[in-house]
Amino acid sequence: MEAALEAEGLAKRYGARQAVSDLSFKAPKGSIYGVLGPNGAGKSSTLRMLVGVLKPSAGHISMLGGSVTRSVLKRVGYLPEERGLYRNMSARAAIAYLARLKGMPASKAYKRADALLEAHGLGKVRRKKIKTFSKGMAQKVQVLAAIAHEPDLIIFDEPFSGLDPVNQRTLEDTIRAEAAAGRTVIFSTHIMEHAERLCDRILLIAGGKRAFEGTVNEALALAPSVAILETDGSFDLAATLAPKGFRIAYEREEHGAKRWRAELEGRDGSRRLLAACVEAGAPLSLFEPARASLHEAFVALVGAQAAGEQR
Amino acid sequence: MHPILLVARRDYLAYVGAWGFWISLITAPLLIALVIFAPVLLARAEPPRVIAILAERAEDAALVRGAFLGRAREDARTEIEAYLSATAPAVRDEALAAFDAAEDRARGIEAARQIVQQRAPRALQAFPIPSPRYLIVDPPAQDIEALRPYLMRVQALPNGQELYGVVRIRREAEAPVIEYWSVNLSHEEPSQITRLAMRLAMRREALAAQGLDPLEADRLEEFNPRVVHFDPRPSATGAGEVTLRQRAPFYAALALSFILWSVVFSTANMLLTGVIEEKSNKILDTILTSVTPLEILIGKLLGVAAVSATLFLFWGLIGGSLLSAAVAQSGETFVGQIAAAFLEPRLLAAFGIGFLAGYLMYGAIFLALGSLCESIQEAQTLLGPVALVLALPMMLIAPALDNPNAPLIEMASWFPLFTPFLLLVRAPAGLDWIEIAGMGGLMLVALAIVLMLATRVFHAGVVDQVSVAGLRARLSKKD
Numbered sequence A: 001m002e003a004a005l006e007a008e009g010l011a012k013r014y015g016a017r018q019a020v021s022d023l024s025f026k027a028p029k030g031s032i033y034g035v036l037g038p039n040g041a042g043k044s045s046t047l048r049m050l051v052g053v054l055k056p057s058a059g060h061i062s063m064l065g066g067s068v069t070r071s072v073l074k075r076v077g078y079l080p081e082e083r084g085l086y087r088n089m090s091a092r093a094a095i096a097y098l099a100r101l102k103g104m105p106a107s108k109a110y111k112r113a114d115a116l117l118e119a120h121g122l123g124k125v126r127r128k129k130i131k132t133f134s135k136g137m138a139q140k141v142q143v144l145a146a147i148a149h150e151p152d153l154i155i156f157d158e159p160f161s162g163l164d165p166v167n168q169r170t171l172e173d174t175i176r177a178e179a180a181a182g183r184t185v186i187f188s189t190h191i192m193e194h195a196e197r198l199c200d201r202i203l204l205i206a207g208g209k210r211a212f213e214g215t216v217n218e219a220l221a222l223a224p225s226v227a228i229l230e231t232d233g234s235f236d237l238a239a240t241l242a243p244k245g246f247r248i249a250y251e252r253e254e255h256g257a258k259r260w261r262a263e264l265e266g267r268d269g270s271r272r273l274l275a276a277c278v279e280a281g282a283p284l285s286l287f288e289p290a291r292a293s294l295h296e297a298f299v300a301l302v303g304a305q306a307a308g309e310q311r
Numbered sequence B: 001m002h003p004i005l006l007v008a009r010r011d012y013l014a015y016v017g018a019w020g021f022w023i024s025l026i027t028a029p030l031l032i033a034l035v036i037f038a039p040v041l042l043a044r045a046e047p048p049r050v051i052a053i054l055a056e057r058a059e060d061a062a063l064v065r066g067a068f069l070g071r072a073r074e075d076a077r078t079e080i081e082a083y084l085s086a087t088a089p090a091v092r093d094e095a096l097a098a099f100d101a102a103e104d105r106a107r108g109i110e111a112a113r114q115i116v117q118q119r120a121p122r123a124l125q126a127f128p129i130p131s132p133r134y135l136i137v138d139p140p141a142q143d144i145e146a147l148r149p150y151l152m153r154v155q156a157l158p159n160g161q162e163l164y165g166v167v168r169i170r171r172e173a174e175a176p177v178i179e180y181w182s183v184n185l186s187h188e189e190p191s192q193i194t195r196l197a198m199r200l201a202m203r204r205e206a207l208a209a210q211g212l213d214p215l216e217a218d219r220l221e222e223f224n225p226r227v228v229h230f231d232p233r234p235s236a237t238g239a240g241e242v243t244l245r246q247r248a249p250f251y252a253a254l255a256l257s258f259i260l261w262s263v264v265f266s267t268a269n270m271l272l273t274g275v276i277e278e279k280s281n282k283i284l285d286t287i288l289t290s291v292t293p294l295e296i297l298i299g300k301l302l303g304v305a306a307v308s309a310t311l312f313l314f315w316g317l318i319g320g321s322l323l324s325a326a327v328a329q330s331g332e333t334f335v336g337q338i339a340a341a342f343l344e345p346r347l348l349a350a351f352g353i354g355f356l357a358g359y360l361m362y363g364a365i366f367l368a369l370g371s372l373c374e375s376i377q378e379a380q381t382l383l384g385p386v387a388l389v390l391a392l393p394m395m396l397i398a399p400a401l402d403n404p405n406a407p408l409i410e411m412a413s414w415f416p417l418f419t420p421f422l423l424l425v426r427a428p429a430g431l432d433w434i435e436i437a438g439m440g441g442l443m444l445v446a447l448a449i450v451l452m453l454a455t456r457v458f459h460a461g462v463v464d465q466v467s468v469a470g471l472r473a474r475l476s477k478k479d
Helices: A043-050 A091-101 A106-119 A135-147 A165-180 A192-198 A216-221 A237-244 A269-280 A294-302 B003-016 B019-045 B058-087 B089-101 B105-119 B144-151 B189-209 B216-221 B244-280 B293-329 B334-342 B345-371 B376-402 B407-413 B419-429 B433-462 B468-476
Strands: A003-014 A017-028 A032-036 A058-063 A076-079 A153-157 A184-189 A201-206 A209-215 A225-232 A247-254 A257-264 A284-290 B049-055 B134-137 B165-172 B175-181
Touching (some): A003 A043, A017 A043, A017 A058, A017 A201, A032 A043, A043 A058, A153 A165, A184 A192, A209 A216, A209 A294, A216 A294, B003 B244, B049 B144, B058 B089, B058 B105, B058 B165, B058 B189, B089 B105, B144 B165, B144 B175, B165 B189, B175 B189, B189 B216, B244 B419, B419 B433
Parallel strands (some): A032 A184
């Protein structure tokens, strides 16, 4: 697996506060890599260290086959969490300006800006000042500015925040298209659904430390499986099956039926639970094994408190 | 293009593309002209101030009335003299002689005008028509209580005019006592004119008491020794006599110093507001992967320096053309000599160096401060002490003109933050090369330190989002 980016023992300290400690991970070339964690977990600090804005207190970063130098950074596109553009510039000029700062010649930068704006439905307003744009349009321009110079590595910090569902979908498509073109995309988010849909690999961070690194499926496998059950009448499922080692929690009553949530253990957990219910004569009206979410995997990994700000 | 130049170019175009830039470009020379000419125009537009004289003795009233008329004649002569010195010095003396020979003020003005019409018709177009500052009228009542409503503007004079003041002269044991009644408490000129007139009266009376001719007092009043200033330095031109030619550079230096101060302050302010705007718009994080904080700082300094260069080019072309024309047209006149002083290469070089050093120092400081603030309001709390430092050289410029080598001025000019302004003011007085080199060296060292510290603060402000409160802790530890 060839890595587009590799971090080893990365750490960042702000005064007495340790924002990131001993963080190591590899983002494979051409992959979509998610950096996940609650607010304040150290995601932005990590990404800012990757793009050279922040100097790490410790650790080493290898990017696109070398150290993080000025020439390597020219091949990186970055969308910061705290983002904005010159409000009095036109969309076209803003994209071209940022592409030129990355070393793209002026004529090519303007052509590329025009092409990107046209492709993303902003062709007609390309000469309008950004201050006349809606928030969603401005954010779209910012994303385009980050990829205008055709970087090999794209780093987006919380790219979905502030976008409506339609624009979130559009951005997901853009990320997929960039990856399909052979570029590596790393993005941070605290919304797990985006990562589940997009990422090949993820890095879960909590308290500035690595909680997990691997594929989405590997992460999901770490989460406990659950089943949702409903019983009629006053039957107490939790009390009946507790002596047999089943952990079942009562959730609520709906239309005269009681709803329960049971944790499943092992590959045949759902089969054993169903057998126990039948054996106990439970009046079941629903038995539904549920797929664990990335959030549940995260809770399982770092605990409910550390993951408290998820969703 | 190098990222520094791209940042500079963007900032330059952003400022030059704004309406405000063009408005200030055009209005600044107009405002300067307004500041120069407004007091003169206002004074001319003001109607004469109506004064009534109330005296126990008729001869006192006549003497004071004569003094006011004499002052009006003297003012008219001064105005004509100044105008002809600037526009037609060749006919000045002849015109003034005609003025002096005339019976009264009005005839004097007309006589001078006739000379100008015959000998220098081009200068007739703007020939002054001075109006007297005071109009002496008979008092509408004979005691102060009755005059009070007129003085308080409750009641107008029979001809509709408002009474500005009343000069009352009474006698106490034969000695005159002057009372001046007016609601304009800070204006003392009428009482001064009266005092001088009554002093002459007292001298006449004293001479008469001694059995001498009282008019001897008038003759003695005319004694007025000629004063000549000399410059003892070997570098002084001619026999060392100080004329307007030698004084003009001091006035030019004072004016250039004020201009330098205003330009440095306003351009540094542009940098401050620019960086605050970028911080509040969250742009800096976007460009930090392409440009280092130092490059942003240098780019911004260059961009606004280019804006200043554009302003100077525009104003310089206009000002230079006007000054050159003034020198060519009226080289030996007051205007011509002042204009020539402005075009003195050494003074312009001192201005250029002063601007460069002052702009870089204050610009870097303002940029660093701006990087710590999220809003103009926040910046204003920080700007207080900096504005005070900037105001200090301004307070020293006027005394420096009086004595450019005063110990306080000399010491202050060695303080690098003041050097750009005070070096310029001291330049016409003659500075040793050692002094120039020393001050220049110190300024360069200070500039390097300021730039280094500003870069650190700017880095902390834009990269680490350090606020004002966190700055001290940040500076005290190594990154």
